[in-house]
Amino acid sequence: MRKSGLFTCCLLLLAAFTTEAQQASSTIRFKTIEELRQFLVRSENRYPLVSAHRGGPEKGFPENAIETFEHSSRYQPLVIECDIALSKDSALVMMHDDKLDRTTTGTGLIGEYTLEELKKLNLKDNDGNITAFHIPTLDEVLLWGKDKVLYTLDVKRGVPFARVIEAVRRCKAEAWSVIITYNADQAKEVHELAPDLMISVSVSSQEAYDRLHANGVPDNRMVAFVGVREPDAALYSFLHERKIMCIVGTMGNLDRQAAARGDQLYYDLIDRGADILSSDRTIEAGKQLQQYVRDHRIRSPHVYVPRQEAPVDTTQKVVPGRVNSEASKKKPYVILISLDGFRYDYANKYNASHIQALAKQGVSAASMKPSYPSVTFPNHYTIATGLYPSHHGLVANWFYDESKDRSYSMSNKKEVGDSSWYGGTPLWVLAEENQLLSASMFWVGSEAAVKNTRATYSFNYTEKIGVDRRIAIVKDWLSLPEDKRPHLITFYINEPDHSGHNYGPDAPQTAEAVHMVDTAIYRLTEAVQHTGLPVNFVLVADHGMTTVDTTNWISFPAAIDTTQFIIQSSGTTVCLYAKDKQAILPLYKQLKQEAKGYQVYLKNEVPAYLHYGAADDRYNRIGDILLLPTWPKVFAGQKPKPGYHGFDPSKVKDMHAIFYAWGPAFKKGITIPTFENVHVYPLIAGLLGLPITEKIDGNKKVLQIALK
Numbered sequence: 001m002r003k004s005g006l007f008t009c010c011l012l013l014l015a016a017f018t019t020e021a022q023q024a025s026s027t028i029r030f031k032t033i034e035e036l037r038q039f040l041v042r043s044e045n046r047y048p049l050v051s052a053h054r055g056g057p058e059k060g061f062p063e064n065a066i067e068t069f070e071h072s073s074r075y076q077p078l079v080i081e082c083d084i085a086l087s088k089d090s091a092l093v094m095m096h097d098d099k100l101d102r103t104t105t106g107t108g109l110i111g112e113y114t115l116e117e118l119k120k121l122n123l124k125d126n127d128g129n130i131t132a133f134h135i136p137t138l139d140e141v142l143l144w145g146k147d148k149v150l151y152t153l154d155v156k157r158g159v160p161f162a163r164v165i166e167a168v169r170r171c172k173a174e175a176w177s178v179i180i181t182y183n184a185d186q187a188k189e190v191h192e193l194a195p196d197l198m199i200s201v202s203v204s205s206q207e208a209y210d211r212l213h214a215n216g217v218p219d220n221r222m223v224a225f226v227g228v229r230e231p232d233a234a235l236y237s238f239l240h241e242r243k244i245m246c247i248v249g250t251m252g253n254l255d256r257q258a259a260a261r262g263d264q265l266y267y268d269l270i271d272r273g274a275d276i277l278s279s280d281r282t283i284e285a286g287k288q289l290q291q292y293v294r295d296h297r298i299r300s301p302h303v304y305v306p307r308q309e310a311p312v313d314t315t316q317k318v319v320p321g322r323v324n325s326e327a328s329k330k331k332p333y334v335i336l337i338s339l340d341g342f343r344y345d346y347a348n349k350y351n352a353s354h355i356q357a358l359a360k361q362g363v364s365a366a367s368m369k370p371s372y373p374s375v376t377f378p379n380h381y382t383i384a385t386g387l388y389p390s391h392h393g394l395v396a397n398w399f400y401d402e403s404k405d406r407s408y409s410m411s412n413k414k415e416v417g418d419s420s421w422y423g424g425t426p427l428w429v430l431a432e433e434n435q436l437l438s439a440s441m442f443w444v445g446s447e448a449a450v451k452n453t454r455a456t457y458s459f460n461y462t463e464k465i466g467v468d469r470r471i472a473i474v475k476d477w478l479s480l481p482e483d484k485r486p487h488l489i490t491f492y493i494n495e496p497d498h499s500g501h502n503y504g505p506d507a508p509q510t511a512e513a514v515h516m517v518d519t520a521i522y523r524l525t526e527a528v529q530h531t532g533l534p535v536n537f538v539l540v541a542d543h544g545m546t547t548v549d550t551t552n553w554i555s556f557p558a559a560i561d562t563t564q565f566i567i568q569s570s571g572t573t574v575c576l577y578a579k580d581k582q583a584i585l586p587l588y589k590q591l592k593q594e595a596k597g598y599q600v601y602l603k604n605e606v607p608a609y610l611h612y613g614a615a616d617d618r619y620n621r622i623g624d625i626l627l628l629p630t631w632p633k634v635f636a637g638q639k640p641k642p643g644y645h646g647f648d649p650s651k652v653k654d655m656h657a658i659f660y661a662w663g664p665a666f667k668k669g670i671t672i673p674t675f676e677n678v679h680v681y682p683l684i685a686g687l688l689g690l691p692i693t694e695k696i697d698g699n700k701k702v703l704q705i706a707l708k
């Protein structure tokens, strides 16, 4: 079975971190009832949802009102649980209580008023404040919900199920309506009246399920309400084995517990097996579920969530009290720049005139060979540590760690800032250990206190700090008094990678991105020149970019059972992590037999030159089985983007990156042969006179030829 939420292409830094304010609401949409049924089939990758109890009333927003539904769904994709009552003249209207007093300006029993009379009343919020909103009919609610929400319809006493089903049919709302039942007989009744509809059934035990089953209600029509307490794991597995989703009612006790002890409770409920939480704290629960969705990279074509305006941290982090040692003050300066995805031949291909001119004043490499896999996070951190990805621990942009039972994801700020993922001694840590101040205008690893040390000056990655601002900040750093002035500065721009992915390396948009970064390099060097300091520039990229086959991509093999394997895919490397090691060989053999367009390796079979096999896997983070597509094929769940990287750079030259260096330490106007990016680390350590005391993969002799 294929994971529906699988990542299918290399996600971009830009996409991962860009935040935009949008007023649009979250939506859930199903075109057909079959789509709804499929969505409600329980799998490891199901999209967890909050169900707004009575529509999610809040201050100013009364329960069971369309305005409230709209308000609640602004914050997260939403199931709306609402209540149906009957008027004196047999109209179906939305109301929880038998009496009007609590929630409207009327008094007495709802059944004693006609629809026309009810429509004249105003709804009151839970604090008793009168609002401008009115009691909606079921039809109004059903029609409003199309392409917006999923309803669970609570049919109040005395309202015939047949009438509700009639309304659902009339409004053609089958694809976004689930009928709530409270016992096996009601479920049977609804199923017989409408065999195609989904039914919310009460299942607090296996016996309750057995009764439903005996009553002829099929598993694929059920969503199970398991009660208002967390059920035991056995009930979850019992229902999940039958692919039935579980609704846990948190309204009441669990909501109170979350309010008192922390909203993480909602996250944990989902993590332990709940699929839908019916809550009175819709927004709080929704935030936790969205975090869960991001952490687990869950996607559904039926759920749309607008990008929320996340709090963006644009502040400079300064470690107080640090100063350069006397010896450090006399040292030269190094600015290490990365232009993400700047392929080895782009400067000439696109006439990047500033970079070409700077290269003439210094050193150019024919190309710089990235480490495997040729993707962003591993390679930036390789450049910063002189270690292959398997040796520094950042083996991919996303990967699973068995001992932590957690995944690293470059788009998860929490994990990115957790130093336990990062091995080696990054250049800025090496500098600080030697009392030489460092600064980071972004770099992979710089947001975590690796070896308990951050650069003296740094920023957490955000696109909100534009390129010109980044340049101004570098100038400011170099204008600090000499005891406070950083000698090592890292600098990063996420282009031309972004354009390369979206349009392909040969597209005019990519040419434009190359010119944009070319100009940025010119501005940066101009700004630095004004300081008059002896600055050495090292300009690199993490990887290149290639055009892939966007018509015939490789689908994820059906043989991979996602209950037995965790899949992490960049499109160019697929790692399968076995939950039970017994499952490895049978799957390996099967994949090996059917593999077309890709290589299958056990971890101990990966060619040694990639440094990506069992022998090199210091942190045990590489999968048990690896699937490596043969260029120009990629693994994808849908039509891939035209530009990719991540392939074996020994086989696909397009993966190669740039290396240029200029400044007082470098020879002028020479070209050096292709070299591996692990050698940049000892070069820079050497420029700053920093002793390397740990074993690294880079060798300072390799780039000796570049130096005067």
Ligand SMILES: [Zn+2]
Pocket: 340, 341, 375, 376, 377, 497, 542, 543
């Ligand atoms: Zn990159």
